[in-house]
Amino acid sequence: MVEGIAEYGRGFKPPSMHELRTWILKAEVDGINLIYEEHKGMEKYGCTIMSDGWTDGKNRSSINFLVNSPANTFFLKSIDASTSTKNGELIFKYLDVVVDEVGEENVIQIVTDNASNCIKVGEKIIETRHRIWWTPYAAHCIDLMLEDIAKLKIFSDTIEHAKMVVKFLYGHGTILSLMRKYTNGKEIVRLAVTRFATLFLTLQSMYKVKRSLEQMFASEDWVSSPLSQTTQGKIVKKIVVNDPNFWSHVAFCVKSVVALIHTKKRNILEHAKLNALVFVKYNFKLRERSIRRRDKIDPIVVDEINSDDEWITEKEGPVLLVTTKWQKMMNYLKVILL
Structure with missing residues (x-):
């Protein structure tokens, strides 16, 4: 930005505070929405919805929603939850709306923290959205540890x-x-x-x-x-x-x-204009990172994976050596159990 001002030279008149807060900010938001349309390669690869709740020192709460796919990561929106009790039903309602916005057919999993109310949300998501998985947020699990x-x-x-x-x-x-x-x-x-x-x-x-x-x-x-x-x-x-x-x-x-221990930065949004500013800045940063990494991406196409459920199990069994000794033992156990 500073380089651009220098190239313009003398006589540059910066926008007023009113202009920055109104039509300029709106134009930037519209531009990010166009980038989001490009981001919809998730229809091909599938995506993850990430939910991150945060409470500041004044007990103001916000819930941020991001969409991640092999092609990119996109900051979707933030919800002010200060006036609500962040119970399982409320979080489920917010996530349910986000899934509908993104499209259930595009969502592979939802990632939240590991709080008790989020665990219930995860269980309910798996019950109501049969093709979507729930995964706990690893950093929160580490913090509990x-x-x-x-x-x-x-x-x-x-x-x-x-x-x-x-x-x-x-x-x-x-x-x-x-x-x-x-x-x-x-x-x-x-x-x-x-x-x-x-x-x-x-x-x-x-x-x-x-x-x-x-x-x-x-x-x-x-x-x-x-x-x-x-x-x-x-x-x-x-x-x-x-x-x-x-x-x-x-x-x-x-x-x-x-x-x-892993550290990270969080965005705390206080009102609609700050929400819009973060919406723009967050997605510009994500887009810049995506461009830098684009040559290294080798995504797995969801459509190329067989839809058989044989590889999905609730509990993995022990991995045994492939020998006739083990095979005879397994056959013996089957006879006993039957």
Whole structure:
């Protein structure tokens, strides 16, 4: 955009705020809708509908819907659910409408998070839409795993001690400045999508600057600070320098769970115009990524797959070696069971 303004040269008159909020935004939305029409290659390949709910610090809720296919990913719409209770019936109703908009014949699966109300929605979708599968959102499953892991004693104790250290370091300007001096500007707190991911990523950051923190609490800068004589300061120093188990436990926690953590950015939509802005920006970004990857795509055409259901089973049996020994045993078991 800046390059375009520079090429225009002197005399460029930017659009007014009113123009940006009205006809220009509408024109961009119309342009994205045209791209969506091109995206309808999902009729050939099939697609996945992804539902992602989010609640901000003010307890405002939104549910975003995206359509993914081998050809592209498209942000479809967002629904403000702040005034509604996000129970299974409501989410099912929203998803049902989205499936009709996209076309049931084009949808292969629906992906939601793993909350109890969404599990019920998944079961109901499978009952009412017999050709559509429901799949839980992997990142949410990982977050639930992290929540349970954080309750284990070695993890909970280590996290509590780390919280005390971080709260002390970031709660006092002079100490925070001192920490940054010894860590060469590196921060400890690493924000992630969820509280539990943030906890473990912060532990990882702490461990990376372990030596720097130990040097700081052993330095003259720390000794000369009035905060070094406070009760909280002495406790924090004891944790960082004198606790024989703290750092080994931090290392254990980091090695155990950090590989599970994936971060992502979320869009929180507050009103109709912001919804339209995200609609445009999100889909432009997805389109740019799709163009970059287009040469690498080798999609599987749904029509080329046999419609037999023999390969779909509710529960997989054990994989046995193909030998006459196993075959005789299986025949023997069949005789007994019959």
